[in-house]
Amino acid sequence: MSVVNPDIGVLLVNVTLLALLFFVAIAIARLRSLFAIVMLTGAYSLISAMWFVAVDAVDVAFTEAAVGAGVSTVLMLGAMLLTARTARVEPNWKRLGPLAVCLVTGAVLIYATIDLPAFGDADSAANSHVGAMYLQRTAAEIDIPNVVTAVLASYRGFDTLGETAVVFAAGLAVSLLLGFGERSLSASHKPARANLKGVLVPSNKSDHHVVLRVVAKVLIPIVMIYALYVHFHGELSAGGGFQAGTIFAVAIVLYSLLFGITAALDAFPVIWARSIAAFGVLLYAGVGFWALMNGGNYLDYDFVLPPDDPDYGPEDANTWSQHVGIILIELGVLFAVAGSLISIFYAFAGRAPEIRDEDW
Amino acid sequence: MFEFIGERYNYWMIIGLMMIGLYITFQSSNLIKRLTGLSIFQTSVFLFYVTLSKVNGGSAPILFGRDWKGQGKKAEAEAANGATGDAVATPYGGDGHGDAGAVGYGPVDGLYETYSNPLPHVLILTAIVVSVATLSLGLALIVRIREAYGSIESDDVARADLETALAEAADRDESEATA
């Protein structure tokens, strides 16, 4: 009996979005202007976020839209402005080798898909064992409706600790390579002059950006509150620490883009970004040690608020303690991701370009 | 034949995207374009994993309706009739068939609604965040390369390295000859 999904709507959405992705990818391959390539990469991430929603992966879509389409585009733009604007054209004979390799690899992979399970099969090996078990046991053991957060934070908490450490390490490494934004503080700090009314205004402010500044002053606090909302609602619907940390970092990036890197470094100093990132990782690892000291395994949230019952065994569930544990480690993730992304942004934005305009 | 294509077309299109990303990575000498190709390749790998997790007729893996504390209109009607609405937490032992008769379709044992598999979603969440971390590190390295070599085309960088090495070897031979 066929397991083909009879829903024509899902089929159409799938095919349309994947075709869009195809065209964007081919355009990226053909373009020479790096600015257009960076923008199209952001569009590629956004369209794949839409595709993720179409196949019911809402948490993944949220993260891909925030991280892939938001932060990655900003970072690539920052790097592009510090390096080069166009790519060199390859001679045609140099393209044959990569083309042949890719065609052969593609053919081999397509041959391998004959053995893969059908799209949407509920009985496939991937969907039957551990995945189904998480769906069955979350309500009783952890008592939150979002199964993805339950798996991410509790059942697979080690992986998430490693991921938080990776983000922190990346922030650290980028800061070591590019600095903490000190160059922008020393360069271009022009003195204030009095305007016609006798009021002192900094000379790098112009009237061009007044609409953007006014709207940003309304939107930035809303964005920060939204970051907190996403964090605390990670248990109930799509959301969680990663998305919340990214949204918070993006609010700071928006402020810095509109008011200048110097003003942003005054408002949110680099030392805060570094300390928050380190504190986040410490909080996450610390919750694990706390559980260890209370008699459980490392990162076993059943022992964050240790149970009073002396007959507590491995089959019992301590759901309130799981709640507290999950909120704490998601806070750790939020701090680590926000701090790291903000220090990465400061590192890129504060690196005053050493290339003069004639060198482009 | 149509069934075969219908089951597999997703994988084929995603493999096509992967190969385009790989081609950009191999072919371009510009380092930023290479990183872009790598990012396209990574994103299409995420698409591949999430394809494996989709279940026909399923919804997002967030418990709702009768599975979550017996909420929803159906649960209220059932509670009025005296039936229990809470989810039964059966340990692993079911084989994935629900009460729908079709093969490969229906909710997991012990649940009332059908959900997509949450496990690949978790893996891909981790992978997305790791991908932005490696992207930022790669971009930082490219910025430093630009400042050191004056260009971000890998051919120029390789040529500059070669010339520097040859000049150093020539200097060393000269100083040994005169010493």
Place this chain on the structure above:
Amino acid sequence: MAELLETLLSWFHVVREPVGGVLLVVGGLLAIVGAVGLLRFPDIYTRLHATSVTDTGAATLMIVGMILLSPTGWVALKLVFIWVFMFLANPTASHAIANAAYTAGMEPKIGPSGDTGEADR
């Protein structure tokens, strides 16, 4: 009076779904119109004009359609918030692009476009 309200409410429940669906389709078509404008117009300012008006309008129509189709009141409230945010952010983004183009020195194209067959002036 109460009967009139009841009749209106029952009519509303009947037309809710078709009207919501029609609004969604119209919003989508408006977005396609905007995309066609983006392709056909000659320079950045005219293209911005086409996309900013149609994109915000299409988003508004689609959100109103979704509000009519929403199952609970909470979903409708959240959609209203999304609409407010989009109404603030979309025009600001278009303004930002126009501002950047103007500050960079791009002049609007004046005169007939190349399609009339005349040489560029």
